[in-house]
Amino acid sequence: MHTLTRLEHIISQRKVADPDSSYVAKLNSLGLPIMARKLGEEAVEAVVAALSDGKDDLVEEAADLVFHLMVLLSAKDIPLSDVMAELDRREGVSGLDEKASRGS
């Protein structure tokens, strides 16, 4: 099974666990605004890592970012397959062409 599919399954199981023993459950108990803020913090940490030397920090921060995005998607009951389907829909469409086709 794909890593992200496995993680999605784990997160859906853990979000109803005891917040004292599960970080996923703790994030869910804190509510969407806190979860969204946490995702933003992880994004900033990834940006900082991207601008520093070396790649190891960015790998770790990217994993944190993906994990917290998955937690937020799960809290909103959005399956990972919806995100994958949207990426599939975009496949082959240049970002530049898509942007140019937007109304001003």
Ligand SMILES: N=c1c2ncn([C@@H]3O[C@H](COP(=O)(O)OP(=O)(O)OP(=O)(O)O)[C@@H](O)[C@H]3O)c2ncn1[C@@H]1O[C@H](COP(=O)(O)O)[C@@H](O)[C@H]1O
């Ligand atoms: N993949 C992850 C994962 N990646 C990162 N993290 C946690 O995300 C947090 C990252 O926050 P920070 O970097 O800001 O570190 P921090 O300063 O300690 O966090 P704060 O105190 O600011 O909240 C850390 O506590 C990490 O341990 C994760 N926690 C859990 N998982 C997965 O989720 C599963 C379920 O976890 P529990 O719900 O805790 O059982 C685990 O088995 C893993 O598979």
